Amino acid sequence: MLADWLYIGIFLIISLFLPSVALIVAGILGPKKPNPVKNSTYECGVETFGESLTQFKVQYYLYALVFLVFDVEAIFLYPWAVAYQVQTVFYVVEAIIFVLILLFALWYAWRKGALEWV
Amino acid sequence: MSFWVDPYRFLLEWLRNLLIGWGLPADWAQVVLFFVGAFALGTAALLLVVFLIWLERKVVGRIQDRLGPNRVGPWGIFQTIADIGKIFTKEFITPVGVDWLLYNLAPVLSVGAVLMLWAVIPLTMTLYGVNLNVAVLYIIAVGELGEMAVILAGWGSNNKYAVLAAFRAVAQLISYEVPLIVTLLLPVMFAGSMGLNDIVQAQSVWFIFLAPVTALIFFIVSIAEVGRAPFDLVEAESELVSGFNIEYSGLKFGFFFVADFLHAFTIALLFATLFLGGWRGPGAIQYPVLGFVYLMIKTSVVYFIVILLRASLPRFRIDQMMNLNWKLLTPLSMTMLVLTALLDKLLPSSPLFVRIVGMVVMNVLVLLILNQILKLVENRRPRPVVAPVVRPVARPPQISSVQNGSGTSS
Numbered sequence A: 001m002l003a004d005w006l007y008i009g010i011f012l013i014i015s016l017f018l019p020s021v022a023l024i025v026a027g028i029l030g031p032k033k034p035n036p037v038k039n040s041t042y043e044c045g046v047e048t049f050g051e052s053l054t055q056f057k058v059q060y061y062l063y064a065l066v067f068l069v070f071d072v073e074a075i076f077l078y079p080w081a082v083a084y085q086v087q088t089v090f091y092v093v094e095a096i097i098f099v100l101i102l103l104f105a106l107w108y109a110w111r112k113g114a115l116e117w118v
Numbered sequence B: 001m002s003f004w005v006d007p008y009r010f011l012l013e014w015l016r017n018l019l020i021g022w023g024l025p026a027d028w029a030q031v032v033l034f035f036v037g038a039f040a041l042g043t044a045a046l047l048l049v050v051f052l053i054w055l056e057r058k059v060v061g062r063i064q065d066r067l068g069p070n071r072v073g074p075w076g077i078f079q080t081i082a083d084i085g086k087i088f089t090k091e092f093i094t095p096v097g098v099d100w101l102l103y104n105l106a107p108v109l110s111v112g113a114v115l116m117l118w119a120v121i122p123l124t125m126t127l128y129g130v131n132l133n134v135a136v137l138y139i140i141a142v143g144e145l146g147e148m149a150v151i152l153a154g155w156g157s158n159n160k161y162a163v164l165a166a167f168r169a170v171a172q173l174i175s176y177e178v179p180l181i182v183t184l185l186l187p188v189m190f191a192g193s194m195g196l197n198d199i200v201q202a203q204s205v206w207f208i209f210l211a212p213v214t215a216l217i218f219f220i221v222s223i224a225e226v227g228r229a230p231f232d233l234v235e236a237e238s239e240l241v242s243g244f245n246i247e248y249s250g251l252k253f254g255f256f257f258v259a260d261f262l263h264a265f266t267i268a269l270l271f272a273t274l275f276l277g278g279w280r281g282p283g284a285i286q287y288p289v290l291g292f293v294y295l296m297i298k299t300s301v302v303y304f305i306v307i308l309l310r311a312s313l314p315r316f317r318i319d320q321m322m323n324l325n326w327k328l329l330t331p332l333s334m335t336m337l338v339l340t341a342l343l344d345k346l347l348p349s350s351p352l353f354v355r356i357v358g359m360v361v362m363n364v365l366v367l368l369i370l371n372q373i374l375k376l377v378e379n380r381r382p383r384p385v386v387a388p389v390v391r392p393v394a395r396p397p398q399i400s401s402v403q404n405g406s407g408t409s410s
Helices: A002-029 A059-082 A089-111 B007-021 B026-063 B079-088 B100-117 B135-156 B160-191 B196-201 B212-226 B250-275 B288-312 B318-346 B352-380 B398-409
Strands: none
Touching: A002 B026, A002 B079, A002 B100, A002 B250, A059 A089, A059 B135, A059 B160, A059 B318, A089 B318, B007 B026, B007 B288, B026 B079, B026 B100, B026 B250, B026 B288, B079 B250, B100 B135, B100 B250, B135 B160, B135 B196, B135 B250, B160 B196, B160 B212, B160 B250, B160 B318, B196 B250, B212 B250, B212 B288, B212 B318, B212 B352, B250 B288, B318 B352
């Protein structure tokens, strides 16, 4: 069991290590001739102006909040799904009620206009 | 155990015995084997991308009535290798004011997040990184790491377009996580385990026959997760210059596309594993090598469909895409979860035939009802009036000028 996670850890290191090495090799091989014009921020051909980290719509927060609801739901539903084969109908109905509450939440967000792209 | 029956186990045992023979303790030999295995799997996956890029360019070229790459090597098969040689010798242009760490971490993380998926996918009965007992949750978690790479790239680039595109891309990607999470519940439910190898072993009937609509939703959602056409708004070439990767150059830029191609193949692999029976096939248990062949055939079919979709469908608009996710796919996937869970308990499980037919009939019924509902909604949707209005036209007053001209001349 612990060995499984050791493998995952090793794989995580390797999967970050391989692209890093490729980037370092490319950095060594490539030419390095920076100049101020080349290094300026891209702005459709005009001089850069103002803050680059611009304001953004509050709509993104609403999507993120709705997403969070369903993402947390996964933690509750996966153990139920693993044990599904040994459950009686009663437990299945309980989980269905839980899913229906989530669907109600989705309907509420929908009616409140949280899902409209503005 | 012969080499030809199961080369992976054969090599593994040979290497383990070799290491122990050199006087290494068994635990350390295991760690070394883990390193070798992870390195081999990661390298193989990255080398696969070389082939995938060539394949995609060739297929899309044929669809668009072109030849595709055909100069370097037979059928242009070494074209990608030439491209790699070029991209490795390109200059890294780092714009002023970037957040150095985030800017350089993003491409590495975007490839790394896709590679990490390969740790849990079973390629044959015996050849898999690890049969993790929470593999499905691991896939979701690692998948969300890829979205982290997108937002790091956008935020670290110090560019307005990159920031805007990153927010939009992340809004798309996290939205499509929701039906993905719900659809992944069904294979777990049928198999009674989250380990991918256990899920494959449980598929005496392919899960696509038990849950066809869910499989379809999973397919659509995973294409959106990868950000391929018709969901390639992550790139946003037409409105936000190039999307979140605008300030990247050379191999750093290339890595976002390596991640894209590898991710597309990986979701095809996941689809084949979760819904098409993975390595299962006649003789795959006695001869694990055959399992790899079966898996690759199934994956190629799915991957080919992904390429065909990219070549043939136009791009969605962003609001259409969010509506498709939140107002159709999410409620539909949850409805399918409820109906399937209920029906699977109510149907008698002893004759397998009854179970399959019951599930398929239920899925077809849901599709028919959905079709009627969509028609109703479409009919009630308010449409903008496009009737012709009388507009002032900047037309030279021809008749009067002619009259005036004739008047002055005469």
